[in-house]
Amino acid sequence: MSAAAERIAFPVRYAGEKLFNLGKAVLDCAFQPIVEITTGAVFGYETLMRGHDQLGFNSPIELIDRMAETGQLATLDQMMSGRSLAKFTSLADYRSSTLFINLDVRLIPEGGALIDALLRHLRAHGIPPSSICFELSERFDNTAVPEFGELIAKMRRSGFKIAIDDFGVGRGEFKLLCDYPMDYLKIDRHFIADVSNAPRKQHLVKNIVNIAHTLGIRVIAEGVETEAEFLSCREFGVDMVQGYYIARPSVNVDDQRSSFPHLRDHSRSRTSASSLDELLIRKQIENLPFVYENDSIEKVFEMFRMNPENSYFPVLNVTNEPRGIIQESQLKEFIYHPFGRDLLKNRDYLKPVSYFVKNAPIISLDSDTQDLVSAFANMDGCHCVLLTENMRYSGTISAASLIRILNEKQLKTALDQNPLTGLPGNLAIVNFLRNACMDADKIRYLCYCDFDNFKPFNDRYGFHAGDHAISLFAALMRRYFFHENEFTGHIGGDDFFVGLRGIDEEEMLHPLGRLLNDFSSEVMTLYSDKERADGYIIGHGRDGIEAKISLMRCSIGVLELPEGVVISDIDRISAEIAHVKTLAKQSANGLSVTRFGAA
Secondary structure (H helix, E strand, C coil): CCHHHHHHHHHHCCCHHHHHHHHHHHCEEEEEEEEECCCCEEEEEEEEEECHHHHCCCCHHHHHHHHHHCCCHHHHHHHHHHHHHHHHCCCCCHHHCEEEEEECHHHHHHHHHHHHHHHHHHHHHCCCHHHEEEEECCCCCHHHCCCHHHHHHHHHHHCCEEEEEEECCCCCHHHHHHHCCCCEEEECHHHHCCHHHCHHHHHHHHHHHHHHHHCCCEEEECCCCCHHHHHHHHHCCCCEECCCCCCCCECCHHHCCCECHHHHHHHHHHHCCCCHHHHHHHHCCECCCCEECCCCHHHHHHHHHHCCCCCEEEEECCCCCEEEEEEHHHHHHHHCCCCHHHHHHCCCCCCCHHHHCECCCEEECCCCHHHHHHHHHHCCCCCEEEEEECCEEEEEEEHHHHHHHHHHHHHHHHHHCCCCCCCCCHHHHHHHHHHHHHCCCCCEEEEEEEEECHHHHHHHHCHHHHHHHHHHHHHHHHHHCCCCCEEEEEEECCEEEEEEECCCHHHHHHHHHHHHHHHHHHHHCCCCHHHHHHCEEEEECCCCCEEEEECCEEEEEEEEECCCCCCCCCHHHHHHHHHHHHHHHHCCCCEEEEECCCC
């Protein structure tokens, strides 16, 4: 603000009861898009106050606090809500979008009247309540207000959506998660800033996402300002993002877009190849009939009558987001009561479907089976998991379907094991790599083992001797790598893989060195006395020319992934493998360590 503007604005901020009338002329609302992280499509907009500076306030919060002191907060809120709705309805995609509106805790005691006024406004514009999401500010403890529980219940019955704002830096967030049904959780910018380089933040964000998804809550990251922050949020399972990296808030409706293609392009590498878990989950999806939260109870009764084998149905809002499930058991008191169904149809006693919705865990289709297991284990009375694809309902997985998924995964894992060595094969190795690349809490070592001069040995002594050498190496791997943070696999032929996590370089080098030394000693017994004494055999090289060929040994190229480094595309690992293995073969002891990105 200029010095001249400050001189004009200074008395304005102390205008008291006239402040609202002055604000009518200058206050406006800006929209900042909230975007689906995997598609780049705009899911909704947060409305933010603008023009406060013209009244002499440094921030919207300063103005809001002043209006609360003068008893004008409710009037201000109604005016700004009306302007936000008017601007919202001027958007081309408003019928498929969600408007996020902040609710100040000081308005909770009169929240019922504000909700009624908003409902009338929505009906007049043909906007369903599920297009509105109230953000509960955590500047104060919402749960300490006596009227809070009643207000939340009224919001849910009316069909509004609810979000916890600024999660992690406010008050009472976990009480809200525990005791009240929430739709969205917005992680505060504090935890997102430079998250790609902060392992502690990464651990917190991943666990917040897991807790929210288990409770059927979608996660929004606030204040995403860089590409690295966006990529980290995507890898940690965040559903939507908001911040300067996507778009700044704007009061101009023409600045708003329906999608951001550069975000979709970022996700292509991640979604181009489905994991084994995703393929198994897709195979077991149950496409149950569903109801909308604004459907009549009579329709629900009819669906249960037409589908007697079903004990529940998914409930969606108008934008096809899952809200939970409705269970037959919830309606039994009305079914078996002499006048129960008549009561439900009575306009004076009418209860919407949203009244009966029960929370169910919600996870994305690209999740793994462990997410499904955790969802069932951590949700009491859980009948199913609701699946989404690009934030929209895609189907359900029941407990019986989960058992089938786990059984089929065990079978495929068993079939993937190498028949000679019994070690996990390429499916398991790829799954380990996916998880290791995303789990940046600890340092990781990806060790690629390859025999030198194996083919001439195999040609000289035959396949049985070659298989003996391979089995020998596998047995030595089992001797040195058997802890929980250690993984061994057989890529095929004379190629093996060892994955290590959470240890320092010396702890990594020691067992690998012993593995190489023991293999070198043991494999010598497979040669003749003369060849051992000579240190070579006569054979044919890759060029087909007869030559002296050194005795067989193993080389191990180690690719180090430092703590805090997240790799979304494992093809980037593959690109460095050849170089790492070459360095190992060229080294005197057959062991070489390269840090990722240094190749």
